[in-house]
Amino acid sequence: MEDSLSAIPNPKTHEHPQMPSLPEKEIGNHGLTKSILRLGNTWPTPFPGDEVEIHYSGHVENGSSLGSSHDKGAPFKFKLGQGEVIKGLDEGVVTMKKGERAIFKIPPQLAYGEVGFPPVILPHSTVIFDVEMISWSTIRDITGDGGVLKKIIVEGEGWATPKDIDEVSVKYEAKLENGTIVSESEGLEFHVGNGKLCPAIHKAVKTMRRNEKVELSVRFSYGFEVELEHEEAITSSRNPNNMTIILELLSWKSVVDVVGDKKILKKVISAGEGFAFPNEGSLAKVIVLGKRKDGAIIEQKGSNEEPFEYMCLEGQVNESLDKAIMTMKKGEKSQVFVFSDHMQGSHEASESVFANPTLIYDVELLDFTKEIPVWKMDTQEKIQACDKKKQEGNALFKEGKFWLASKKYDKAAKCIEFNHSFSDEEKRITKALLLSCNLNNAACKLKLEDYVEAAGLCTKVIELDPHNIKALFRRAQAYLHTSDLDKAEADCRRALTIDPNNRDIKLLHQVIKTKQKEHTLYQAQLFGTMISKMV
Structure with missing residues (x-):
């Protein structure tokens, strides 16, 4: 068997042993049936586009062997729904769970049809495959047009993913199909939505969780601009329109648009605990250091030994700072950036959402007590x-x-x-x-x-x-x-x-x-x- 089950190598002809009588389940409306030999050990099944890894052996019904992955000494990999195998296997394997083993009886119209694959497979032949699902990797079409395909190598932590306004740190390596590296970094920080690095990375990172590592298959229209020195490598590549990017999301700092107009932005340096926030009338205990954009300190309040205490929305601190503190959790450390109307216009045109702030506050919310409801x-x-x-x-x-x-x-x-x-x-x-x-x-x-x-x-x-x-x-x-x-x-x-x-x-x-x-x-x-x- 070659790299695709749509083609058949020279077979070893032999009589297939009689299969035990198993309950069959029909899949779809074209005669494909499935008999489970061993139940899977998880509940999910793969999706079209996922890269699956299986062991198989196959034969023509009452006829020749179609080979076995065990004979080759390695599992067989293919992408579901991409036409890399016969249609019956595409439709059957997509129903399997990890660890499951099943027999698929595939009718001619979902196998090799009226032409067959002489002399091994005669026209209008039914074929039978014994398939064991080993594992699969989710392949996600991020752009919807096949421009950026994402495969998870290492699962991330938690459930949250970065937003456009967030600041992330990534490690990546981008290379051509022949291995030529066109760009790499061990730790690059950028704002997700600024689009300055590489379209594929900006789009992919918004789908990733902390410490997730992925492989991106990228068309050049979504990739890095390739320098002239790499033109020969591109020309010699089998598929000159693609590059591969190995991308790892190391960390990110969440950014909150406090009132929705980008005039007060809060960058979370260290996350707080729980789910509660101060409200109007809460007694908040904070440590605050206020600076101008040139770094000059204009305000310093509180310490760990003696925090500054104030009532939220009582006009006791800068109004913008007050609003930001009311979005913080107990124990949270954040930077608050305050922009004037004039400065705001200039920072929107900048590469960084934090460019040209009027004021910057380093804030730690040590504790707070809410008023009686x-x-x-x-x-x-x-x-x-x-x-x-x-x-x-x-x-x-x-x-x-x-x-x-x-x-x-x-x-x-x-x-x-x-x-x-x-x-x-x-x-x-x-x-x-x-x-x-x-x-x-x-x-x-x-x-x-x-x-x-x-x-x-x-x-x-x-x-x-x-x-x-x-x-x-x-x-x-x-x-x-x-x-x-x-x-x-x-x-x-x-x-x-x-x-x-x-x-x-x-x-x-x-x-x-x-x-x-x-x-x-x-x-x-x-x-x-x-x-x-x-x-």
Whole structure:
């Protein structure tokens, strides 16, 4: 038997011994049957594309031997579903488990058909193979077009794989089919998504686990650019369009985009423990070293002997640092990179996602204690917690810390949003608190230019108090910025029926009326232009 079971060598003709009677199972709808001689010792089976390693012996039904891998002294390897063996073996072996041994009876249409392989295999012959599954290696088509095929050599650890933004360290060797090495490294660090190294490596590393080692079969369009000195080696290669890369993922540092706009990035240096994170009001114990991008130290707080303690989202530390610490686990060490709008634009165009930060913090979260959850509080504790957070929000608003103030108002409102267990007097108090929190939060959202949220908060107030002037005024402001001019004008008219002499509402109403006129004029000009083109 040659390297492919689709071809037959000179056989040794002999009578095949009578097989024991075994229960047969039909595979597919074309007459292929399978009888298991020995059950496998695992539950997975290989997938099309996987490279399998088997022992086999075969013969024509009531006829000649087709050889045996045992006679050759080594198992036979082939890739499933790639046409490297007859179709019946492709369809049969894919159902086998590791350690399994089975007999496959393969009809002519899944074997050598109406032509056969004379003189060994006559036309329309059924063939029988005794197959033992030794093992297989998963071959994954990473790109979906056969451009990068991945085979695992050493399984990785854990379940996580790197993301585009993560920083990884790899070891690799890239060589041509004839063994010529075109690139190699013992330990290279790079960001997965920057695409500067080699397309195949950037794509493959996102599918790998820590300490995983793989073999990549790579078309040159996904590989390294080959230097002129290697042109002769390429020309002499049997398949000049391919190279092989042995790639090992040594380690990686997870990177977190803290608020989703890439202005605060956290690189995990040493992972923490557990699954909990600090929340608003948590008492955090940290060690912090703050630096400018030139390395100058601007802030240093806490030590192992005497950590710095602070309450999360109380405005006690830099707001960006505060947000990053709330994504950390107990015991975690991380670097936090803070970018200004100007710097952010430049780092996006850079090879590194960490280029040109405004500030860099080295942070270790030693421990934290969460505040008491609302569901554990009685009604008076809920009211007190709401009022306290509202007052903290007011103080932050006066300092211009609108994002932090908004978080406080959110938290305050959640303390009392479910009031079914409150007494009538407590419901009166909580209604006033809820109106105040939502109104103040709407003011924060206007400052933060989050006009949709601002309008939504005002609507909540108006549902509880239809004559609330501030809510109508602020919602009209929000509608003006979202170009909902009719809604904005309606809110102003409604507010003026309640307080006809309110100067701020009158001024806003005038601005809205002017915008409406400008919009009407624009629509008229646009319509006129369309008509002139049609005439």
